[in-house]
Amino acid sequence: CADCSRSRLSCVLMFSNGTRDYSPKQMAIRERVFTAIINCFKRHGAEVIDTPVFELKETLTGKYGEDSKLIYDLKDQGGELLSLRYDLTVPFARYLAMNKITNIKRYHIAKVYRRDNPAMTRGRYREFYQCDFDIAGQFDPMIPDAECLKIVHEILSDLQLGDFLIKVNDRRILDGMFAVCGVPDSKFRTICSSVDKLDKVPWEEVKNEMVGEKGLSPEAADRIGEYVQLHGGLDLIEQLLQDPKLSQNKLAKEGLGDMKLLFEYLTLFGITGKISFDLSLARGLDYYTGVIYEAVLLQQQNDHVEDPVSVGSVAGGGRYDGLVGMFDPKGRKVPCVGVSIGIERIFSILEQRVEASEEKIRTTETQVLVASAQKKLLEERLKLISELWDAGIKAEILYKKNPKLLNQLQYCEETGIPLVAIVGEQELKDGVVKLRDVATREEVNIRRENLIEEIRMRTSQL
Amino acid sequence: CADCSRSRLSCVLMFSNGTRDYSPKQMAIRERVFTAIINCFKRHGAEVIDTPVFELKETLTGKYGEDSKLIYDLKDQGGELLSLRYDLTVPFARYLAMNKITNIKRYHIAKVYRRDNPAMTRGRYREFYQCDFDIAGQFDPMIPDAECLKIVHEILSDLQLGDFLIKVNDRRILDGMFAVCGVPDSKFRTICSSVDKLDKVPWEEVKNEMVGEKGLSPEAADRIGEYVQLHGGLDLIEQLLQDPKLSQNKLAKEGLGDMKLLFEYLTLFGITGKISFDLSLARGLDYYTGVIYEAVLLQQQNDHVEDPVSVGSVAGGGRYDGLVGMFDPKGRKVPCVGVSIGIERIFSILEQRVEASEEKIRTTETQVLVASAQKKLLEERLKLISELWDAGIKAEILYKKNPKLLNQLQYCEETGIPLVAIVGEQELKDGVVKLRDVATREEVNIRRENLIEEIRMRTSQL
Numbered sequence: 055c056a057d058c059s060r061s062r063l064s065c066v067l068m069f070s071n072g073t074r075d076y077s078p079k080q081m082a083i084r085e086r087v088f089t090a091i092i093n094c095f096k097r098h099g100a101e102v103i104d105t106p107v108f109e110l111k112e113t114l115t116g117k118y119g120e121d122s123k124l125i126y127d128l129k130d131q132g133g134e135l136l137s138l139r140y141d142l143t144v145p146f147a148r149y150l151a152m153n154k155i156t157n158i159k160r161y162h163i164a165k166v167y168r169r170d171n172p173a174m175t176r177g178r179y180r181e182f183y184q185c186d187f188d189i190a191g192q193f194d195p196m197i198p199d200a201e202c203l204k205i206v207h208e209i210l211s212d213l214q215l216g217d218f219l220i221k222v223n224d225r226r227i228l229d230g231m232f233a234v235c236g237v238p239d240s241k242f243r244t245i246c247s248s249v250d251k252l253d254k255v256p257w258e259e260v261k262n263e264m265v266g267e268k269g270l271s272p273e274a275a276d277r278i279g280e281y282v283q284l285h286g287g288l289d290l291i292e293q294l295l296q297d298p299k300l301s302q303n304k305l306a307k308e309g310l311g312d313m314k315l316l317f318e319y320l321t322l323f324g325i326t327g328k329i330s331f332d333l334s335l336a337r338g339l340d341y342y343t344g345v346i347y348e349a350v351l352l353q354q355q356n357d358h359v360e361d362p363v364s365v366g367s368v369a370g371g372g373r374y375d376g377l378v379g380m381f382d383p384k385g386r387k388v389p390c391v392g393v394s395i396g397i398e399r400i401f402s403i404l405e406q407r408v409e410a411s412e413e414k415i416r417t418t419e420t421q422v423l424v425a426s427a428q429k430k431l432l433e434e435r436l437k438l439i440s441e442l443w444d445a446g447i448k449a450e451i452l453y454k455k456n457p458k459l460l461n462q463l464q465y466c467e468e469t470g471i472p473l474v475a476i477v478g479e480q481e482l483k484d485g486v487v488k489l490r491d492v493a494t495r496e497e498v499n500i501r502r503e504n505l506i507e508e509i510r511m512r513t514s515q516l
Numbered sequence: 517c518a519d520c521s522r523s524r525l526s527c528v529l530m531f532s533n534g535t536r537d538y539s540p541k542q543m544a545i546r547e548r549v550f551t552a553i554i555n556c557f558k559r560h561g562a563e564v565i566d567t568p569v570f571e572l573k574e575t576l577t578g579k580y581g582e583d584s585k586l587i588y589d590l591k592d593q594g595g596e597l598l599s600l601r602y603d604l605t606v607p608f609a610r611y612l613a614m615n616k617i618t619n620i621k622r623y624h625i626a627k628v629y630r631r632d633n634p635a636m637t638r639g640r641y642r643e644f645y646q647c648d649f650d651i652a653g654q655f656d657p658m659i660p661d662a663e664c665l666k667i668v669h670e671i672l673s674d675l676q677l678g679d680f681l682i683k684v685n686d687r688r689i690l691d692g693m694f695a696v697c698g699v700p701d702s703k704f705r706t707i708c709s710s711v712d713k714l715d716k717v718p719w720e721e722v723k724n725e726m727v728g729e730k731g732l733s734p735e736a737a738d739r740i741g742e743y744v745q746l747h748g749g750l751d752l753i754e755q756l757l758q759d760p761k762l763s764q765n766k767l768a769k770e771g772l773g774d775m776k777l778l779f780e781y782l783t784l785f786g787i788t789g790k791i792s793f794d795l796s797l798a799r800g801l802d803y804y805t806g807v808i809y810e811a812v813l814l815q816q817q818n819d820h821v822e823d824p825v826s827v828g829s830v831a832g833g834g835r836y837d838g839l840v841g842m843f844d845p846k847g848r849k850v851p852c853v854g855v856s857i858g859i860e861r862i863f864s865i866l867e868q869r870v871e872a873s874e875e876k877i878r879t880t881e882t883q884v885l886v887a888s889a890q891k892k893l894l895e896e897r898l899k900l901i902s903e904l905w906d907a908g909i910k911a912e913i914l915y916k917k918n919p920k921l922l923n924q925l926q927y928c929e930e931t932g933i934p935l936v937a938i939v940g941e942q943e944l945k946d947g948v949v950k951l952r953d954v955a956t957r958e959e960v961n962i963r964r965e966n967l968i969e970e971i972r973m974r975t976s977q978l
Contacts, residue, residue, distance in 0.1 A: 073568035075611050078622065081564045097905055099882040099912035102543045106535035106643050107569055107600075107627060128600075129589040131631060138569075138590075149537050160540065165569060169593060181568050193915035197894075208905065322898040420561040432659075436784040443559055443670065450561035453655035 072170070072180035078417035083404050084397075087213065088163065091185050091395055094209050095161040098201060100187055103160050105145040107167075111135040113381070117144050119243075119340045124168045126180075138167035142186040143341070143374070143392065150190055151381030156388050157191035159198075163397075179398065188392030190378070196312055199345050199373060200319035202393045206349050206369045207325045209395060215368070215403055217352040220328055221285070223335040224313055224345045225372070227294075230306020231333065234299040235277035237270060243340065244268055249282060250336035253350075253366070257283070285332040288317045309344070316345060337372060344373030345391070351403075368396045416470040421448045421513040423471050425462035427478040427488075432456070434477045438487070442475075445506045449475075466492045473509060534632070534642035540879035545866050546859075549675065550625065553647050553857055556671050557623040560663060562649055565622050567607040569629075573597040575843070579606050581705075581802045586630045588642075600629035604648040605803070605854065606839070612652055613843030618850050619653035625859075641860065650854030652840070658774055661807050661835060662781035664855045668811050668831045669787045671857060677830070677865055679814040682790055683747075685797040686775055686807045687834070689756075692768020693795065696761040697739035699732060705802065706730050711744060712798035715812075715828070719744070747794040750779045771806070778807060799834060806835030807853070813865075830858045878932040883910045883975040885933050887924040889940040889950075894918070896939045900949070904937075907968045911937075928954045935971060 076084060095102075114125055114137050126138040139145050142162045150158070163185045170180060187205055189198035203220060210218045228249070232242050248263050257279055264270040264278070284290060291314050300306045313331060320326045337346045349369040371393035378388035408415060424439040426432075432455050442449040450471070452462055459476070466474055476488040476497075486499040489508060500508045538546060557564075576587055576599050588600040601607050604624045612620070625647045632642060649667055651660035665682060672680045690711070694704050710725050719741055726732040726740070746752060753776045762768045775793060782788045799808045811831040833855035840850035870877060886901040888894075894917050904911040912933070914924055921938075928936055938950040938959075948961040951970060962970045 073570065075568070075615075076566040077615075078563035078565055078620075081566060084566075085564075096881050097908065097910045099880050099910065101540035101879040102547075103540055104538040104543060104546075106537070107629075108535070108643075127591040127593065129591045131589065133631075153537075153539075158540075167569075181570075189915070191915070194917045197898075197913075197915040197917075200898075204902070204905065319898055322895055323902045417563040418561050419558050433784055436659075436662075436781055440666070440785045443666065446559065448559045448561065451659075453651070453653070453659040455656045455659075 074179060074181075079415050080401075080405065082415050082417050083408060084401055087397060087401055087404060088185075090212050091209055091397070092161070092163070094205055094212065095185075095187050097208075098159070098187070098205060100159050100161040103146075103149065103162055104164065105139070105142075105149055105162070107165070108136040108138050109145055109148065111137045113137075113148050114140055114144060117341065117377075117380075119338070120247075121168075121338070124170060126167045126169055139164075140168060141166050142184050142394070143188070143377070146186070146188060146190075146392075147374075147377040147390070148381045150378045150388055150390075151386075155190070159187075159189045161185070161187045182398045185395040185397050186392055187395075188390055190388050190390045192389055196315045196319060196345070199312075199391050200316055200323065202371060202391055203316075203320060203329065203347060204323050204325060206347070206371075206393055206395075207323075207328060210349060210368065213400060213404070215351055215400060218328060218349055218368070219330055219352055220347055220349045220369075221330050221332040221335045222313070222316070222345065222347045223332055224309035225342050226305040226309030226344060227300075227313065227333070228336060230300060230303035230309060231278065231281050234303050234306070235281070236274040237278070241268060241270065245270060245278070246336045247338065249278070249334060250338050252282060252334040252336075282334040285330050285334070287326060287329070287331060288314065288321075290331055291317060312345065337370065341374040341377045342372040343375045346370075346372035347393070366399070368399050370394060370396070414470065418450075418469060418471075419448050420450050420469065420471045422450075422473040422475050422509050423462060423466050424449055424451045425459060425474050425476045426457070427459050427476055429456040431477055431479075434482060438475065438477055442506065442509070447506060447509055463490075463492070473512060475505065475509070536641060536643075541877050542863075542867065544877050544879050545870060546863055549859060549863055549866060550647075552674050553671055553859070554623070554625070556667055556674065557647075557649050559670075560621070560649070560667060562621050562623040565608075565611065565624055566626065567601070567604075567611055567624070569627070570598040570600055571607055571610065573599045575599075575610050576602055576606060579803065579839075579842075581800070582709075583630075583800070586632060588629045588631055601626075602630060603628050604646050604856070605650070605836070608648070608650060608652075608854075609836075609839040609850075609852070610843045612840045612850055612852075613848075617652070621649075621651045623647070623649045644860045647857040647859050648854055649857075650852055652850050652852045654851055658777045658781060658807070661774075661853050662778055662785065664833060664853055665778075665782060665791065665809060666785050666787060668809070668855055668857075669785075669790060672811060672830065675862060675866070677813055677862060680790060680811055680830070681792055681814055682809055682811045682831075683792050683794040683797045684775070684778070684807065684809045685794055686771035687804050688767040688771030688806060689762075689775065689795070690798060692762060692765035692771060693740065693743050696765050696768070697743070698736040699740070703730060703732065707732060707740070708798050709800065711740070711796060712800050714744060714796040714798075744796040747792050747796070749788060749791070749793060750776065750783075752793055753779060774807065799832065803836040803839045804834040805837045808832075808834035809855070828861070830861050832856060832858070876932065880912075880931060880933075881910050882912050882931065882933045884912075884935040884937050884971050885924060885928050886911055886913045887921060887936050887938045888919070889921050889938055891918040893939055893941075896944060900937065900939055904968065904971070909968060909971055925952075925954070935974060937967065937971070 108128060111127060118140055125140050128136040142164060165181050166184050167181055206220055228246060229242055232245055237245050245264060245268065248260050251260055261275045261279060264275045265272050291310055294300050295310050317326060320329055335346060335348055348367050350367050373391040375387060375389040378390060379385045424435050426435050435451050439449050439451050452465060472492055474490040474492060476490060481488055485502050487502055487505050488497050489500045490497045570590060573589060580602060587602050590598040604626060627643050628646050629643055668682055690708060691704055694707055699707050707726060707730060710722050713722055723737045723741060726737045727734050753772055756762050757772050779788060782791055797808060797810055810829050812829055835853040837849060837851040840852060841847045886897050888897055897913050901911050901913050914927060934954055936952040936954060938952060943950055947964050949964055949967050950959050951962045952959045
């Protein structure tokens with residue numbers, strides 16, 4: 055498809071309204087990814103919550119800066135003005151304030167909505183999933199922050215998406231850097247937005263925007279330009295802590311001190327090999343107050359992929375200590391740090407990989423098809439399948455009175471059902487069922503009373 | 517709470533916009549219910565699909581009769597007019613037509629939206645889950661229909677909600693009955709809506725509506741009144757097949773013939789004890805064309821429940837052979853039959869039961885807390901927990917540099933974590949970790965290299 059990175063086949067499923075259906079095959083891939091992510095979140099002791107798909111419009115107002123124009127509003131049909139949620143972070147903060155929760159570690163996997171132009175944006179939909187993990191509460195510095203990065207590392211490793219890098223920075227370091235470079239306070243956020251574009255456009259363009267559009271002096275821009283090309287590890291942090299200008303700035307010093315602590319914890323976790331302290335990382339959203347991070351896939355290493363696409367960012371997050379307070383009548387703050395996994399891009403990659411590899415994905419878990427070799431055995435098939443269902447066996451029949459045996463076997467081949475339980479007149483007389491292994495075509499008579507055990511045994515080995 | 521059937525505690529969570537958040541405890545109960553339902557759907561060989569939360573407005577137009585006023589529209593912000601889905605059946609039919617699928621067995625669990633007045637309707641929300649299972653395709657009569665009823669029976673038995681009854685009828689029998697009672701063709705649907713109220717109001721009121729508001733003759737109403745009090749099993753079907761009037765009506769005869777076949781299949785499934793052929797069952801929606809059914813809980817038998825509430829219908833569905841054709845340019849029909857599980861009511865009952873029983877619901881699955889007995893051991897805790905995470909163990913630490921052992925143990929008690937792995941200076945020297953069983957308070961030193969195996973063994977027994 056010319057408009058998006060998906061294969062032609064998948065793109066047919068994309069509607070004019072910028073959303074898409076998920077077919078059973080896509081759902082099977084999606085569920086694999088969700089399972090890996092949920093397992094990780096649970097491994098880290100997270101609870102799960104859910105919030106409504108729409109919020110009061112005022113809840114979302116003033117939280118997303120320029121992107122607010124992408125919020126879907128509901129029609130005023132009487133009652134409150136409502137909007138579809140734009141992310142899961144703002145509803146989470148609203149939930150904490152509303153229920154006076156000051157301490158929680160939770161995950162939330164749900165759809166969010168953005169009025170982006172889907173055809174203009176590669177692989178982007180107007181409805182898409184976010185998988186968020188957040189830790190709220192007053193804790194000792196950088197311990198929860200380090201855990202969030204460990205989680206990103208675990209999930210991206212587990213999903214085997216190829217090589218990745220997690221860029222880390224801190225809003226306080228950015229603000230301190232802007233201050234020492236001579237950016238006026240009032241321009242911090244807008245210059246930050248320019249810096250945020252560095253992963254997509256070259257420095258010269260960003261500089262032009264800063265100077266031309268945003269009225270920054272060329273000298274200040276050049277000073278920023280020197281800082282934002284820096285990236286490294288503990289060594290860079292030490293170097294900047296000695297930097298004659300930055301080290302004099304209170305915010306930057308605080309941020310660098312915490313960054314050092316973070317890297318010490320990440321060293322204990324053994325994951326610094328994939329972490330880069332990167333002064334060009336800015337993140338778009340307004341609400342971050344401390345550490346920020348973003349994971350990018352470096353390159354598709356898998357030779358089986360037809361069209362290796364640079365998919366960019368697959369996870370991001372950071373610390374937002376002020377957001378909950380915006381929803382509390384008394385402005386009481388609850389410090390939060392979290393991460394959001396970009397499931398749609400991950401899903402895209404895995405879907406392409408499956409399509410390229412000819413791997414056959416099963417979309418059901420059926421263990422056995424209850425079949426008959428002769429006519430007039432529907433009643434016997436229904437009796438047998440009922441016994442199997444009641445015993446917890448996953449079983450199907452064809453919804454025909456007199457299906458041909460060949461059709462029944464073909465159905466198993468197509469859908470990947472491994473076993474066929476065949477009832478016939480002779481078998482009924484003998485009190486047995488003929489159990490056929492679809493792959494090997496071996497058939498063996500099993501006494502009816504042993505059938506359930508035999509099916510369980512055979513399918514537990516799969 | 518006076519406005520809804522929920523306990524005061526839960527009702528606090530209900531917003532002014534008629535939706536609610538789910539707390540971790542509610543989510544834990546909800547996931548138990550979902551797991552039981554999904555297991556059943558998978559046992560019957562269903563695939564899973566997903567569709568977007570909003571559809572083109574025109575997709576929903578003309579499908580829900582009077583209830584169309586309850587549809588949420590999105591604001592016109594440019595582009596197509598969109599509405600939030602009202603159920604999962606219409607999007608399913610749209611999906612089949614759009615992708616030219618003529619044969620599928622799928623389930624779909626997702627939220628739907630209705631602009632009901634939540635405060636006026638007990639236990640009802642404007643956003644709620646539906647759990648739908650449907651079989652689409654041209655098959656031999658009543659085999660898929662019988663499977664849908666088997667599924668309802670399995671789920672309601674599995675969830676142990678108390679005694680239940682599944683009422684069954686057929687739109688063709690209703691229409692035939694209306695015809696032989698002298699209802700004009702043009703009044704079939706509106707008289708059907710009146711009959712649908714019989715589970716909530718007495719016959720006299722329904723009759724008044726038919727005669728007074730809808731202009732039916734009192735004689736015709738009285739004839740209907742005689743039929744709709746009938747309910748039974750195969751005997752009643754046989755009796756009506758001999759009924760001098762009904763047996764002359766083509767539609768009724770067809771419906772009764774299929775009902776007989778259905779009961780024969782249900783007898784093979786061994787579930788007729790909970791099925792009642794009930795001529796008063798009508799179901800509100802326009803799109804049903806054949807068999808219809810609805811499951812009701814008869815009474816809360818559980819003595820532990822504080823406020824036993826009659827929760828009424830917990831599942832419903834039927835055959836709709838015309839809906840897919842409404843979305844196909846050439847009107848090609850795909851016969852469908854399905855069932856929707858009323859998860860919110862089931863969830864309400866289980867939530868009340870949990871609250872009344874003082875059962876402690878765990879909201880995390882954490883197997884072990886990594887703790888320290890002395891100060892200055894954060895690094896050691898981080899190293900150990902990292903090893904555990906990497907081995908797939910579900911583990912937590914307190915986010916404090918120097919937490920008190922007592923606080924760490926208390927956290928385990930509160931959250932139900934069964935094990936504590938304690939690192940101390942002596943243990944580090946000896947190459948061991950002290951593993952404490954929270955329930956028994958027994959402590960034993962485990963060699964570090966055996967810790968993971970020991971934790972796995974101990975928590976697999978839980």
